[in-house]
Amino acid sequence: DAGITQSPRHKVTETGTPVTLRCHQTENHRYMYWYRQDPGHGLRLIHYSYGVKDTDKGEVSDGYSVSRSKTEDFLLTLESATSSQTSVYFCATTGTGDGYTFGSGTRLTVV
Amino acid sequence: SQQGEEDPQALSIQEGENATMNCSYKTSINNLQWYRQNSGRGLVHLILIRSNEREKHSGRLRVTLDTSKKSSSLLITASRAADTASYFCATALTGNQFYFGTGTSLTVIP
Numbered sequence: 281d282a283g284i285t286q287s288p289r290h291k292v293t294e295t296g297t298p299v300t301l302r303c304h305q306t307e308n309h310r311y312m313y314w315y316r317q318d319p320g321h322g323l324r325l326i327h328y329s330y331g332v333k334d335t336d337k338g339e340v341s342d343g344y345s346v347s348r349s350k351t352e353d354f355l356l357t358l359e360s361a362t363s364s365q366t367s368v369y370f371c372a373t374t375g376t377g378d379g380y381t382f383g384s385g386t387r388l389t390v391v
Numbered sequence: 392s393q394q395g396e397e398d399p400q401a402l403s404i405q406e407g408e409n410a411t412m413n414c415s416y417k418t419s420i421n422n423l424q425w426y427r428q429n430s431g432r433g434l435v436h437l438i439l440i441r442s443n444e445r446e447k448h449s450g451r452l453r454v455t456l457d458t459s460k461k462s463s464s465l466l467i468t469a470s471r472a473a474d475t476a477s478y479f480c481a482t483a484l485t486g487n488q489f490y491f492g493t494g495t496s497l498t499v500i501p
Binding site for chain 1: 434436479488
């Protein structure tokens with residue numbers, strides 16, 4: 281996981297506040313993804329990016345937005361955090377499509 | 392949803408035994424991958440098998456793919472305590488989007 285850094289690693293926030301999670305890669309990979317992982321649901325795709333300023337929605341995108349202004353950074357924003365967004369968030373990248381490289385995750389708790 | 396489903400949800404074996412877990416998916420795929428996740432960590436890519444392949448090996452791992460049954464299996468031979476983890480299959484329909492199953496939790500008892 282050395283090539284992907286997620287920050288923060290842990291965060292507790294209040295309902296209704298905006299939250300931004302950061303993913304930074306040194307792999308120079310074109311594709312970047314945000315997933316959330318919840319018990320019983322596995323990993324679900326929130327948003328992904330196929331290049332600078334090129335992003336698209338995944339299967340659970342409501343309440344989330346993303347931005348990618350540089351190849352190495354992919355930001356996930358919870359516009360107004362809700363308790364249902366309490367989860368572990370993973371960033372992943374791929375260059376050739378032959379497998380993802382994952383970050384170590386951000387554990388977010390919304391109280 | 393393209394999501395795969397792993398079976399069993401949990402598996403407990405003795406060290407040295409073989410572990411087999413299965414993945415079923417819903418529609419035609421481009422490739423299928425297996426990942427391992429240790430507790431509190433991100434997922435680690437183990438192996439990829441393409442839709443035109445039937446079997447693939449990597450060290451103690453053996454993956455099979457049956458596209459007619461829309462299923463795959465992961466075999467870990469001579470298991471070790473360090474293999475204790477959750478294992479996920481991920482399917483790619485086209486391009487670079489992968490859909491993950493809910494995982495098999497493997498416990499290897501020393």
